[in-house]
Amino acid sequence: TRAAELRAYVVVFDSPxxxxxxxxxxxxxxCGTFGSFELCAFAFDRARTDAWRVAPETDVRDALVRVNALAPAARRPAAAAGAP
Structure with a gap:
């Protein structure tokens, strides 16, 4: 069985x-919100997250890096403070 984190969907709330x-x-x-679109929703089929449906090369860290890259570095509070 593949690890649970390799079958997880990540939901992010960027409050600021x-x-x-x-x-x-x-x-x-x-899915996501942007501009004046303040509501979004998604659904997933639990069967599609079973071990045999997850790509063998799936990497949760890569997914988080991709999501992090969506926000320009200049707009990230941590980057402005000099943190990596």
């Missing part, structure tokens, strides 16, 4: 920028 989005186990953003 009033955004939210969800990423699938491969790091693909499946």
């Amino acid at each position: 920028r009033r955004r939210a989005f969800a990423a699938d186990p491969d790091g693909i953003v499946v």
